[in-house]
Structures are given as C-alpha cells and as structure tokens.
Amino acid sequence: MNRRDFLKAAGTNSAALAISGSGAVGATGRGQAPAIRTTAGTGITADVAVIGAGVFGGWTALCLREMGHSVVLIDQYGPGNSKSSSGGEVRGMRAAYGDREYYTRWAIAAMEQWKIREAEFGTKLYFESGVLGVSRTQPAQTVRSIFDRLKFPYEVLTREELTKRWPQIATEDSAEVVGFYQPRGGTLKAHASCVAVASAFQKKGGRFVLAKASLAPTSQGRLQRVRLSSGETVSAGTFIFAAGPWLLTMFPELLDRKLRVAKSGHGMVGVPPELSRDYSYPVLPNTNAMLPNVDGLGLAVMMTVGTTPVDPDTHDRVPTPEAKAEVLARTAQWFPALKGQPFINAHVCQLDSTVDANFIVDRHPGFDDVWIAGGGSDHGFKFGPVTGDYVAHRVVGRDTQPELAPIFRIKSQTFDVTASRNPAVPALIE
Ligand SMILES: Cc1cc2nc3c(=O)[nH]c(=O)nc-3n(C[C@H](O)[C@H](O)[C@H](O)COP(=O)(O)OP(=O)(O)OC[C@H]3O[C@@H](n4cnc5c(N)ncnc54)[C@H](O)[C@@H]3O)c2cc1C
Structure with missing residues (x-):
C-alpha cells in the first residue's frame, strides 16, 4: 500500500x-x-x-x-x-551544510515536507522568512556550487544592500561584511x-x-x-x-x-510593540545566531548554559544569571534597538552530539x-x-x-575528553 x-x-x-x-x-x-x-x-x-x-x-x-x-x-x-x-519553542531551518551535500538535499526536501505536513495537520509549524548569513568573507564557493547545482535560490548582498534591507541588524561600521541570503529556510515550531x-x-x-x-x-x-x-x-x-x-x-x-550530552538552550528576548514587525516573521530572517519572533514567542537566541555533561532526567533547567546576561548583551550588540529589552522565557535542554x-x-x-x-x-x-x-x-x-548508511553508522572515533565541552554559540558575523 x-x-x-x-x-x-x-x-x-x-x-x-x-x-x-x-x-x-x-x-x-x-x-x-x-x-x-x-x-x-x-x-x-x-x-x-x-x-x-x-x-x-x-x-x-x-x-x-x-x-x-x-x-x-x-x-x-x-x-x-x-x-x-x-x-521548547523553535528550531532553525537552513540548507547550507558546507560540502555535506546530502544534508543540503535533505534540508530542501524537508522544507517541502514541512509545508505539506503543516497543511495536513492543520497547524502552522514552518515560518519561511529565509536565512541570512553575515560574514567578513565571501560565501563559500562549495556551498554556492551545491546551491547552483540544486537550483536552490540565494543572493549575495553588499553591506549597503544588507543594511538597506534589514536596517535593524548592526553590521559594524568599520567591517566590510557580505550577506548571504537564502529566501527559503526559516523557523520551525519545536x-x-x-x-x-x-x-x-x-x-x-x-x-x-x-x-x-x-x-x-x-x-x-x-x-x-x-x-x-x-x-x-x-x-x-x-x-x-x-x-x-x-x-x-x-x-x-x-x-x-x-555521544556527548551537554546543556544548551534558547533564551527568548522580548520585542517592543512598535518594533514587533521588524523582528518577526516574515520580515526578519533566521540569522543562524537568532531566530525571529514567531507567534509572539520572542526572539530566540542560542544560550551558553553549561560546560559539563548532564543527565537529561535531572539537570536543572533554569538559566544562570550569567547566561541570561550574555543573551541580552549579544542581542543588544546585533540588534541595537533591542537594548534594554527583557528576557521573557527560556528553554534549557541538551544537545546530543556525535x-x-x-x-x-x-x-x-x-x-x-x-x-x-x-x-x-x-x-x-x-x-x-x-x-x-x-x-x-x-x-x-x-x-x-x-x-x-556508512555516514550514519556508529563511528569508531570517540570524543577527546580533555577538549572543551563548551558548546559554541554561533556569531552573527562569522
Ligand atoms: C538549543 C538547541 C537548539 C537547536 N537548534 C536546532 C536548529 O536550529 N535546527 C535543527 O535542525 N536542530 C536544532 N537542534 C537539534 C535538534 O533539536 C535535536 O537534534 C533533535 O531535537 C533531537 O531529537 P531526538 O528525537 O533525537 O531526541 P529527543 O527530542 O530528546 O527525544 C528523545 C525522546 O526519547 C524519550 N525517551 C528517552 N528514553 C526513554 C525511555 N527509556 N522510555 C521512553 N521514552 C524515552 C524522551 O522522553 C524524549 O522525548 C537544536 C537543539 C538544541 C538543544
């Protein structure tokens, strides 16, 4: 059948x-x-x-x-x-995966599937406002070649074009930055x-x-x-x-x-009413470092909340004052108009990384x-x-x-236990 x-x-x-x-x-x-x-x-x-x-x-x-x-x-x-x-509330949807084309192909297929399935389920789950990478160097040729081959749309933007389109994003006056915008991709409800x-x-x-x-x-x-x-x-x-x-x-x-299990999470930052539109789907894209406000949940910012392995049944889910302060500081740095906005929610869980x-x-x-x-x-x-x-x-x-199958096999390599366990928080400008 x-x-x-x-x-x-x-x-x-x-x-x-x-x-x-x-x-x-x-x-x-x-x-x-x-x-x-x-x-x-x-x-x-x-x-x-x-x-x-x-x-x-x-x-x-x-x-x-x-x-x-x-x-x-x-x-x-x-x-x-x-x-x-x-x-938790949200997760990001993107297709750029360096030279790992199998993930790019899967991501493109998944974008279509989420749309079909949310229609079938009768509830909105996928908010397609695109993905924006901001970098000091040109977007990797490998990614562009894969996107070209798969006919996956993207735009390379100068700093001026970037600022004109999304003036809410701080691109650092002194830095020459380049935008890499993919109109497909965005945010999923988790x-x-x-x-x-x-x-x-x-x-x-x-x-x-x-x-x-x-x-x-x-x-x-x-x-x-x-x-x-x-x-x-x-x-x-x-x-x-x-x-x-x-x-x-x-x-x-x-x-x-x-398999390494370490604390991670999102801090949700509030948006003032007069700026709500600028920081929400469909205006603001997924910037990798932050996900736009969808359904009034707030801006989702990746949080550094722990450095040691955790037991998923018992670890404490309340973000530390330092983690909250860091989320607010990064938000204010990237989106200056959001300086002083409150931390409105958090979801602390864990990454299970191979x-x-x-x-x-x-x-x-x-x-x-x-x-x-x-x-x-x-x-x-x-x-x-x-x-x-x-x-x-x-x-x-x-x-x-x-x-x-070989890619998804349980590998013989193991984590270096002496290496830092601190999960990397993505930067807005890479
Ligand atoms: C902060 C954060 C941000 C992330 N951002 C993104 C992103 O932007 N984009 C993206 O694609 N991915 C993202 N991820 C990764 C993604 O969320 C995870 O890879 C994925 O959710 C893992 O799903 P899972 O089903 O393997 O595990 P889980 O969601 O943990 O599900 C495992 C389930 O098994 C159940 N279970 C365990 N043991 C038993 C048992 N003995 N009996 C019965 N039930 C049991 C648990 O209760 C649990 O519900 C992010 C993850 C985190 C933590």
Whole structure:
C-alpha cells in the first residue's frame, strides 16, 4: 500500500484504525495541535516499537504507520517534552551544510515536507522568512556550487544592500561584511511539531504509550520485548530506540564518548510593540545566531548554559544569571534597538552530539532486532519528515539511499575528553 492509498484508507476508515485511550497529555496549551491520547496497554504487540517521541522517533513512527505497519510509540514524558532535545519553542531551518551535500538535499526536501505536513495537520509549524548569513568573507564557493547545482535560490548582498534591507541588524561600521541570503529556510515550531506529529500518528491508527521503556533480559541476540514502567511489556519484531540524549544512558557500552550530552538552550528576548514587525516573521530572517519572533514567542537566541555533561532526567533547567546576561548583551550588540529589552522565557535542554556531527541510524551490533536513530547534534530537528521516512525505509529493508548508511553508522572515533565541552554559540558575523 503506498502512502496515498494508506492516507485514503486512514481517512475513510479512521474509526477502524483509531485505537482509543484514556487521559490527555501533550496538549500545547496554545490551542493549536490536538491533544495526544495515552493508552495503558497490557502485553502490547506491534510490528515496530519506537522508543522516544522526539523529532526522530515521532516522524519515524508516523512514516512506518503510513507504510501500513502496526506501530507503538513510547515516551516517558510525552512528545517533544520539556526535558527532551526536541522541546521548547523553535528550531532553525537552513540548507547550507558546507560540502555535506546530502544534508543540503535533505534540508530542501524537508522544507517541502514541512509545508505539506503543516497543511495536513492543520497547524502552522514552518515560518519561511529565509536565512541570512553575515560574514567578513565571501560565501563559500562549495556551498554556492551545491546551491547552483540544486537550483536552490540565494543572493549575495553588499553591506549597503544588507543594511538597506534589514536596517535593524548592526553590521559594524568599520567591517566590510557580505550577506548571504537564502529566501527559503526559516523557523520551525519545536514542541508543537512533535505534538502534531504524534497526534497524526494516533489518528492514523498508531498507538502512543506514556511510559518509560527498559531493556528486558534477552536471548540469542534478539531483544524481542521491552518492559514499561507500568509493569507491562511491549513485544515487537523491530525496536527503534530514538531516545536522543538518553541513548547514552541506555547503551553506555556502545555510545560512551561517541555521544556527548551537554546543556544548551534558547533564551527568548522580548520585542517592543512598535518594533514587533521588524523582528518577526516574515520580515526578519533566521540569522543562524537568532531566530525571529514567531507567534509572539520572542526572539530566540542560542544560550551558553553549561560546560559539563548532564543527565537529561535531572539537570536543572533554569538559566544562570550569567547566561541570561550574555543573551541580552549579544542581542543588544546585533540588534541595537533591542537594548534594554527583557528576557521573557527560556528553554534549557541538551544537545546530543556525535563525534562528526552526523546522525546515527544503525543497527545495534548486539541485537538483530534493534535500531538506533538519533545523534541529532545541533541540527537534527529540521530534517524530521525526511529522517523519519529514511529510518522507516531502512528498518523494513527498503533503503532507497544505500550510499548514506556508512555516514550514519556508529563511528569508531570517540570524543577527546580533555577538549572543551563548551558548546559554541554561533556569531552573527562569522
Ligand atoms: C538549543 C538547541 C537548539 C537547536 N537548534 C536546532 C536548529 O536550529 N535546527 C535543527 O535542525 N536542530 C536544532 N537542534 C537539534 C535538534 O533539536 C535535536 O537534534 C533533535 O531535537 C533531537 O531529537 P531526538 O528525537 O533525537 O531526541 P529527543 O527530542 O530528546 O527525544 C528523545 C525522546 O526519547 C524519550 N525517551 C528517552 N528514553 C526513554 C525511555 N527509556 N522510555 C521512553 N521514552 C524515552 C524522551 O522522553 C524524549 O522525548 C537544536 C537543539 C538544541 C538543544
């Protein structure tokens, strides 16, 4: 059954496909995406069990369901929850990836998919106001060649053109700077997207369970089942662990020093009413260092909040006074008219980074029936619909891009533990 046929079937026979549940969690509180139903479940069985309803797991579960498989999606706190790396308000969408053309191709495909899916879900998730890079040197020829080949539009702007178009951005009077503007790209809603994806998954007959999954004793190299915190078990033909930063806790022998989990986050800065338009979608692009105000959430500024590894279950999410001050100082430096504006919100979570910043989509070497999908590093969100489709096809043996498998393999290299763990905060002018 292809996706169109499946959607048709799901739409015309939704009563038969839907699995009812009790309780409601994951409502955004912002009145857009529908609530996620939870199911207690006893001795659950499915073709595929996906552990983790962040951007990797949610989209994978949805795509597998649309391919016609019975799928159970399990999350200990809920889709895009506040402890997860997919939580919070917003994430950036961009296509420039140096010479890693596979990510550029995926980003372009993902931009289309987000538009199609937000229309299907009936909630706005993708705010396309473009991406602006500001630099003291000309944009890399590699990126321009890839964009040219893929017919991905961009403009190279002089400092005068840049200042004329976005006078709100300080480009430093003394510096000769160049703008590299891509009209496609922008900002995505984070938590809201995960809720919308999980909700669509349920509407199409997928089963969502709010519980923590633990590995059960295994035999002969197959996992076969996981235990839930409720005491029940889930048996499946295939397990996909899309547990983000928790992958390190679940598989320490496999991922020690191959996955690094460090605090990170966004500080949200207020915008004065008379300048609201200038700092919001669709006027202000994603500048890599900051995301524009969407839906009144404020300007999202990357925050340096920690330097040491953290436990995603227990670390404190309140930004330090120093982190807040730094966010406000950088905002005032780049957008002088915002000097004195308040810090209005924050989302502190963690990055789960791989050694080479490539994702992990690989079979667990110890279990035939276990896949690992994650390692999103600081760029995994934007690809959600494409990653989900890719992982879904890989695990059912229908990989259409075999050249990518080595890139997403668990690498043998490890992090240098003596190196600084301080996550880099992107600069406006590079
Ligand atoms: C501050 C910040 C800014 C970022 N900016 C961008 C950006 O601009 N663009 C971009 O593309 N990406 C960005 N990223 C990266 C992106 O957000 C992450 O790569 C991505 O969200 C990771 O998703 P995930 O599904 O792997 O992990 P998560 O979102 O953490 O999901 C894992 C889920 O697994 C669940 N789980 C774990 N263990 C269990 C268990 N035992 N049982 C049940 N459930 C379990 C958790 O509750 C969690 O919900 C940013 C990340 C951060 C932190």
